Amino acid sequence: MSLKAENVFKPGAFPEYTYVSRNYDASTGISYEMRLKQALRTAGCLTSIIGPSKMGKTILCEQVIGLENIVEISGADFSEGTDFWATIAAKVGIPYMGEVTTERSSTEGESTEKDSKNEKYVLSKDKIIEYCKKHEKVLVIDDFHYASMDMQMKMAQQLKDAIRRELKVVVVSLPHRADDAIRRNADLSGRLSLINLETWxxxxxxxxxxxxxxxxxxxxxxxxxxxxxxxxxxxxxxxxxxxxxxxxxxxxxxxxxxxxxxxxxxxxxxxMNLNYTDVMMTMVKGPNPRGQKRKHYKTKNGKELDLYGLIVESLAKNPPLTEITFEEFYKRILELLDSSDVREKPDRQTVRSHLHNLQTILEGKEEIYKAIEWKDGIIYVLDPLFLFYLRWGRFNE
Ligand SMILES: Nc1ncnc2c1ncn2[C@@H]1O[C@H](COP(=O)(O)OP(=O)(O)O)[C@@H](O)[C@H]1O
Ligand SMILES: [Mg+2]
CATH class of the missing domain: 1.10.8.60 (Helicase, Ruva Protein; domain 3)
Structure with missing residues (x-):
């Protein structure tokens, strides 16, 4: 039977036929898979994987741990007030409260409600850890950054104790956001295996x-x-x-x-599958001009654009880059402009301040708007799909 394209190329799922193993370290030929395997064998340690969005963090865990053994939980599953172990019990598929209550009432009938609740909790946690160890389950807390800071700290506290008892846990997060609760947590220092996924x-x-x-x-x-x-x-x-x-x-x-x-x-x-119209329009519009008229510039391809429009156009230029230094970016902007236009060209400081304004607007919006970042004199494209959309979207024709 011949293969179908949709089973071979899988943008949103595990790519069985097109899985590619990457080197973690080119000089030794050690792969990411080997790193993760080794981390999981290190008893008493928590594995922290960080890497940019869509770089294969989840797929790496699935490949190494296997679908049989993986227990995947998202940081988003832990909203405020969620009981950490109850959530995990539910994912692992073992009963939580009910079972333990019976045990308690048959042995210590007169304990206060508060005591028995506390005790229930401890017993269940033990059971979950025991069950996971026996069935070789590995807990993967994916997209850890989706949980609130407060919840992240609480989870780290629970995990500290659990890994000491040799529960295997992987925490997956975006860079910059994993640091506090896990990587900068003094309680966990010396008990972490760190894996940083690079871009491809x-x-x-x-x-x-x-x-x-x-x-x-x-x-x-x-x-x-x-x-x-x-x-x-x-x-x-x-x-x-x-x-x-x-x-x-x-x-x-x-x-x-x-x-x-x-x-x-x-x-x-x-x-056509990508929907970044709002993100693009937000960037092209820039901040509310509050009635003031903006300076416009004429481009080589005959458009009249203000500086926000020019910024978006220059992002899309060749070659596609995920990091553009300011000088390179400024050069791109000047190259876009029609040299016969006698109006003044934007100077560096003006471009910088416009980038700064854009950064402020995007920061205040939802996750999808964080497609680019202006930081320390460099423009970072955080979402490659957004840049691809700018380069090839229909509005370019
Ligand atoms: N090792 C790999 N080989 C081939 N394709 C991959 C690999 N890792 C990721 N991909 C592709 O990228 C997509 C996103 O990967 P995913 O693990 O979900 O990213 P992340 O968890 O980092 O956001 C996958 O669905 C798959 O199509
Ligand atoms: Mg993921």
Whole structure:
């Protein structure tokens, strides 16, 4: 039976046929999988994985731990007032309160309600740890940053005790946000295995395409695979998306060979799934002008844009980068401008202050708006899919 493209390229799930193992350390050839395996074997230690969004943190855990043994819980499952162990018991699938109450009432009938509640809690926690150890379950608390700071501290407290009793726990979080409760927690120091997931390199991204197309008997030249890898901007998920688009287009054309023209078509096709219109519009509009008229500039392609519009346009320029220094960015802006326009060009300080304003607007909004960040003189693209959308979205035509 021949494979289906949707089973090979899986942007939102475990990619069985296109899983690529990456080196954690190129000089020794030690992979991320080996690092995690080793961390899990280290008794009494908590494993902390951090890495940017969509870089394969969850997939790494699933690959190493296996679907049989993994108990995945999201930080979002722990809202304020949630009982930590009750939530875990529910995920593991073992009864919590009920069972223990019976035990209690048969032995110590006269204990006060408060005591018995406390005791119930301790007993259950023991049971859960015991059960997990016996069945080789590994607790993965994914997207830990979704829990409130207060809840994170409470969880860390519970985990400290649990890992001492050799419960295997992995905590997964975004960079910068895992530090306080886990990595900077004095109680956990010396009891942590740290794994930092880096963004993907082109050569590894290329492997996803080559592996998948090979499995599907589709021909793609090395050069085109490389171009694809550049366009994916460090995102394995974007690679999976684009490759799946390519397959759909090929099926429509009844072809088994990827061409340059098809790539471009696939990029545009892929952006149709991405919804960043609001994010883009928020950036293009900038702060409320409060009745004041903004300066406009004429671009080489005949548009009249204010500085916020120019900033968004320069982000989308070639080559796609996830980190742009200010000087490089400023150069991009000047390059966009029509040289015959006699109006004054924006100076560096003005561009900086506009970037600062944008940063302030985005910071105050929901997670999806945090697609770029202006910090320490560098523009970081935090969400590769957003940049891809800017580059290939329909409004560019
Ligand atoms: N090792 C890998 N090999 C191939 N594709 C991967 C790999 N890791 C991640 N991906 C792709 O990226 C997607 C997002 O990965 P995920 O683990 O959910 O990211 P994170 O948990 O870091 O946000 C996956 O659904 C998969 O399509
Ligand atoms: Mg994840």
């Amino acid at each position: 390199k082109e050569e590894d991204l290329k492997k996803i395409a080559l592996k998948g197309f090979h499995a599907l008997n589709i021909e793609i030249g090395a050069e085109l695979a490389e171009k694809l890898a550049v366009e994916c901007l460090t995102s394995p998920q974007l690679m999976q998306y684009i490759c799946l688009s390519i397959c759909t287009l090929l099926e429509d054309e009844n072809s088994q060979k990827v061409t340059e023209e098809l790539l471009q078509k696939a990029y545009r096709f892929t952006t």
